[in-house]
Amino acid sequence: VGGFECKCPAGFVGPRCEGDINECLSNPCSNPGTQDCVQLVNDYHCNCKPGYMGRHCDAKVNFCANSPCQNGGICSANQGGHVCLCSIGFFGKNCEYSGYACESNPCQNGGYCRTSEIGDYVCDCPSGLSGTNCETDTLNECLRNPCKHPEARCIDKPGDFLCYCPRQWTG
Known part of the structure; x- marks a missing residue:
């Protein structure tokens, strides 16, 4: 007597929904x-792995669909993106640079x-x-005490070393 009953909308349950x-x-x-x-209020969301999209992650992403490779480069899609095979004379992630990659002598030391x-x-x-351009010195050549005079000062250089000799000494 005096009771009520709730008719719940889809997605909700309980005496008062x-x-x-x-x-x-x-x-x-x-x-x-x-x-x-991911549970949401009266809904859900599917988080997709790299390379997939759509409400249920059922569509593979075609990373070559928008033709990212320039200057006649050929696009090859992989799970996390794309790789461009550049025409002769072009380089860069999307073949956006002309000339030859080594022309500017990018490698150091x-x-x-x-x-x-x-x-x-x-x-x-x-x-x-x-390093990408051999810019990182990973070995301190001075650690093996290459300077012959005990008072010489060793200065580490990328891939090399210098000895500063005391006065009256050379070498």
Whole structure:
């Protein structure tokens, strides 16, 4: 007597419709491209793995669809993006630079420049050096005490060293 009954809208339960149904429990985000399901109020959201899109992560992203490769470069899509195979005379991620990648001598400290398979450059660094352009000295040559005089001061240089001799000494 005097009671009431609520007719709940879709997605809600309980005597006063206070409970939100967890839509993720029905596993709506089950495609291989799905990372996880996020419960929302009366809804859900599928978080997609890299390379997938759509409400249920069922559409593969075509990273070559907008033709990112310039100057006649050929696009190859992979899971996380794309790679451009550049025409001769072009280089860069999207073949946006003309000339030859090694023309500007980008390798420092005696590094050898060679053109990579995608038309960009790669530096082959001498021992003790690393980095894109061989700019990082990874070995302190002074640690092995290369200076012959005990009072000489050793200065580490990229891939090399200098000895500063005391007065009256040379070498």
